[in-house]
Amino acid sequence: xxxxxxxxxxxxxxxxxxxxxxxxxxxxxxxxxxxxxxxxxxxxxxxxxxxxxxxxxxxxxxxxxxxxxxxxxxxxxxxxxxxxxxxxxxx
Amino acid sequence: xxxxxxxxxxxxxxxxxxxxxxxxxxxxxxxxxxxxxxxxxxxxxxxxxxxxxxxxxxxxxxxxxxxxxxxxxxxxxxxxxxxxxxxxxxxxxxxxxxxxxxxxxxxxxxxxxxxxxxxxxxxxxxxxxxxxxxxxxxxxxxxxxxxxxxxxxxxxxxxxxxxxxxxxxxxxxxxxxxxxxxxxxxxxxxxxxxxxxxxxxxxxxxxxxxxxxxxxxxxxxxxxxxxxxxxxxxxxxxxxxxxxxxxxxxxxxxxxxxxxxxxxxxxxxxxxxxxxxxxxxxxxxxxxxxxxxxxxxxxxxxxxxxxxxxxxxxxxxxxxxxxxxxxxxxxxxxxxxxxxxxxxxxxxxxxxxxxxxxxxxxxxxxxxxxxxxxxxxxxxxxxxxxxxxxxxxxxxxxxxxxxx
Numbered sequence: 001x002x003x004x005x006x007x008x009x010x011x012x013x014x015x016x017x018x019x020x021x022x023x024x025x026x027x028x029x030x031x032x033x034x035x036x037x038x039x040x041x042x043x044x045x046x047x048x049x050x051x052x053x054x055x056x057x058x059x060x061x062x063x064x065x066x067x068x069x070x071x072x073x074x075x076x077x078x079x080x081x082x083x084x085x086x087x088x089x090x091x
Numbered sequence: 092x093x094x095x096x097x098x099x100x101x102x103x104x105x106x107x108x109x110x111x112x113x114x115x116x117x118x119x120x121x122x123x124x125x126x127x128x129x130x131x132x133x134x135x136x137x138x139x140x141x142x143x144x145x146x147x148x149x150x151x152x153x154x155x156x157x158x159x160x161x162x163x164x165x166x167x168x169x170x171x172x173x174x175x176x177x178x179x180x181x182x183x184x185x186x187x188x189x190x191x192x193x194x195x196x197x198x199x200x201x202x203x204x205x206x207x208x209x210x211x212x213x214x215x216x217x218x219x220x221x222x223x224x225x226x227x228x229x230x231x232x233x234x235x236x237x238x239x240x241x242x243x244x245x246x247x248x249x250x251x252x253x254x255x256x257x258x259x260x261x262x263x264x265x266x267x268x269x270x271x272x273x274x275x276x277x278x279x280x281x282x283x284x285x286x287x288x289x290x291x292x293x294x295x296x297x298x299x300x301x302x303x304x305x306x307x308x309x310x311x312x313x314x315x316x317x318x319x320x321x322x323x324x325x326x327x328x329x330x331x332x333x334x335x336x337x338x339x340x341x342x343x344x345x346x347x348x349x350x351x352x353x354x355x356x357x358x359x360x361x362x363x364x365x366x367x368x369x370x371x372x373x374x375x376x377x378x379x380x381x382x383x384x385x386x387x388x389x390x391x392x393x394x395x396x397x398x399x400x401x402x403x404x405x406x407x408x409x410x411x412x413x414x415x416x417x418x419x420x421x422x423x424x425x426x427x428x429x430x431x432x433x434x435x436x437x438x439x440x441x442x443x444x445x446x447x448x449x450x451x452x453x454x455x456x457x458x459x460x461x462x463x464x465x466x467x468x469x470x471x472x473x474x475x476x477x478x479x480x481x482x483x484x485x486x487x488x489x490x491x492x493x494x495x
Contacts (some may be wrong), residue, residue: 041494048442062442
């Protein structure tokens with residue numbers, strides 16, 4: 001995974017971030033894994049999924065390889081979520 | 092106006108360099124327009140044929156640069172109904188043009204500058220700075236609930252103003268201010284008028300002489316032209332009095348260790364080596380727009396915007412910003428969707444469908460903050476957009492909102 005940027009957003013000590021993974025395939029296994037930790041939304045064509053934690057942080061995952069984290073509460077949380085995404089997709 | 096033929100002129104729409112072989116739908120024209128091949132070629136022509144500096148050296152290449160740049164300036168002047176091209180100063184963009192005026196007018200403590208309550212940060216922050224540094228009064232005329240201007244309210248606010256610096260067409264909602272009335276009233280009260288034309292110049296026919304505006308700022312990158320090229324138009328006698336913002340090379344005829352003899356308008360404002368490739372590219376962009384015809388462009392955008400407006404009004408919880416009549420919003424429709432994050436929508440449209448719209452506060456944060464409106468989505472159209480693209484956008488937006 002290549003982390004492109006992590007930066008403050010929303011003026012409320014929240015963080016946004018962007019990363020890229022070479023290949024993303026949104027499979028049933030991946031969905032199951034994320035459902036343990038997040039509210040999961042997946043487009044019918046499996047080209048996009050959105051994960052939301054209890055505090056409102058959202059992780060947008062696109063089949064193009066782009067991963068965007070919005071409204072994370074800290075930089076550490078951003079890094080933790082990127083690791084989770086990487087573990088789920090990069091075998 | 093044949094849109095299909097026009098689209099062939101824009102390499103980015105042709106798909107040949109598009110690795111994913113998926114066409115793009117570009118609806119972020121209020122930020123930046125796409126570039127036709129002829130503009131790109133014109134810039135390359137500068138680098139191939141005469142890539143020297145203008146205005147300084149006596150040799151052939153330098154003279155050629157100067158001739159080509161002045162030809163571009165004349166093209167731009169005639170586009171705006173002006174005979175004297177010296178009234179057009181090349182700058183980087185609208186922002187720089189407004190900063191040039193804010194610096195160069197030499198406003199003093201107590202002078203009043205009037206803006207509207209929906210200015211781009213480029214026409215807000217410079218006046219806030221002058222307010223802090225020099226003690227000018229920055230006065231703000233409120234618009235109606237639907238963002239239109241009540242000219243009677245404007246007349247009350249303009250009393251005592253030295254300068255009215257106001258958006259012509261808003262990048263927030265596409266609404267065009269009644270410029271002619273604003274200028275007439277301002278002049279009756281001895282105030283100069285600077286119009287922020289960044290969003291009007293690319294989309295409608297403007298005769299600056301008939302409008303009788305004193306100063307007019309615009310960016311070529313929103314008019315099919317290159318990035319980094321804008322203009323400040325000013326009546327010659329006003330530009331003569333305006334002080335240069337950036338000084339140095341090629342702004343002066345002569346210097347001693349303690350003094351400088353400034354050149355005439357516009358050279359005294361154009362310091363340092365210019366963006367010559369950009370200037371000649373800008374001239375070509377203007378030729379292209381002239382060929383298509385500004386009236387045709389305006390009609391085309393309104394026609395498409397009506398389609399988008401009509402469809403969006405069918406969505407639950409969606410609120411359009413600005414006047415209800417789509418034709419008053421030119422080629423722009425901005426909207427918010429209840430309980431849905433605009434950035435999420437824009438991201439999904441981009442990554443999933445290669446539809447590019449703007450999300451956020453569009454550099455008009457002050458309006459969003461004062462009206463407590465959350466970040467919005469903006470669709471902004473131009474000459475190469477089609478009905479089919481509008482329909483696909485609506486369909487994909489419906490899918491995204493269904494998902495979220």
